[in-house]
Amino acid sequence: MTYLKKISRVLEEMHSGSTHSFFSSDCSMYMFGPHTISAGQVFFKTKYSLGLVNLKPILPGHVLVISRRNVPRFLDLSPEEVSDMFQSAQRIGHIIEKEYGGSSLTIACQDGPHAGQTVPHCHVHVIPRRLGDYVNNDDIYTDITNNTAELLTKDVPTATAATVVLHKGVDNEDRRPRTEEEMAQEATRLELLMGQAQ
Numbered sequence: 466m467t468y469l470k471k472i473s474r475v476l477e478e479m480h481s482g483s484t485h486s487f488f489s490s491d492c493s494m495y496m497f498g499p500h501t502i503s504a505g506q507v508f509f510k511t512k513y514s515l516g517l518v519n520l521k522p523i524l525p526g527h528v529l530v531i532s533r534r535n536v537p538r539f540l541d542l543s544p545e546e547v548s549d550m551f552q553s554a555q556r557i558g559h560i561i562e563k564e565y566g567g568s569s570l571t572i573a574c575q576d577g578p579h580a581g582q583t584v585p586h587c588h589v590h591v592i593p594r595r596l597g598d599y600v601n602n603d604d605i606y607t608d609i610t611n612n613t614a615e616l617l618t619k620d621v622p623t624a625t626a627a628t629v630v631l632h633k634g635v636d637n638e639d640r641r642p643r644t645e646e647e648m649a650q651e652a653t654r655l656e657l658l659m660g661q662a663q
């Protein structure tokens with residue numbers, strides 16, 4: 466990245482008004498909770514939110530809208546951030562539903578570890594849906610639910626915990642993490658489509 470490009474990125478991020486550190490000193494990375502996200506995964510930016518492609522999508526086009534501030538809970542967001550996050554989810558939803566041949570959307574937020582959140586940084590899942598993509602439509606919520614059964618077994622009755630163990634979970638081992646290149650290709654395509662839609 467050239468020096469001028471770096472400076473303009475820093476100014477852009479400063480203008481966003483964030484009070485938390487969410488980008489690295491060389492501006493080529495963002496933070497998603499404890500995870501480092503390369504700039505190549507980010508396809509959409511507003512003052513308060515970022516759209517990023519998923520490391521392990523549960524269906525094609527499964528993306529995330531995250532708050533720019535690295536805060537764990539939806540409850541931590543200001544009214545402006547909430548509004549921006551859902552307006553971003555709507556704008557992104559228009560694009561990904563069309564791009565991935567969907568006819569509906571699943572929009573979900575797991576707000577806190579006992580709701581299934583695995584990454585402690587406020588985010589909304591936006592997933593294009595089509596007829597028959599799941600044999601049992603609502604099974605998608607099983608896949609969105611986290612698979613950290615050990616965490617849940619501490620707080621739930623045994624029967625419920627056993628059910629949780631059977632769930633595959635978002636970060637289950639069956640799905641391989643995508644490469645940076647795969648994610649960057651998708652992000653570039655989506656960024657272009659988002660730009661054309663404005």
Ligand code: AMP
Pocket residue numbers: 497500501502517518519520521522529574575581582583584585609610611635636
């Ligand atoms: P949740 O279980 O609701 O907290 O969802 C976490 C989401 O973050 C899942 O869809 C994961 O696949 C996704 N995820 C985890 N790590 C990364 C990462 N490094 N880059 C992009 N997405 C990620």
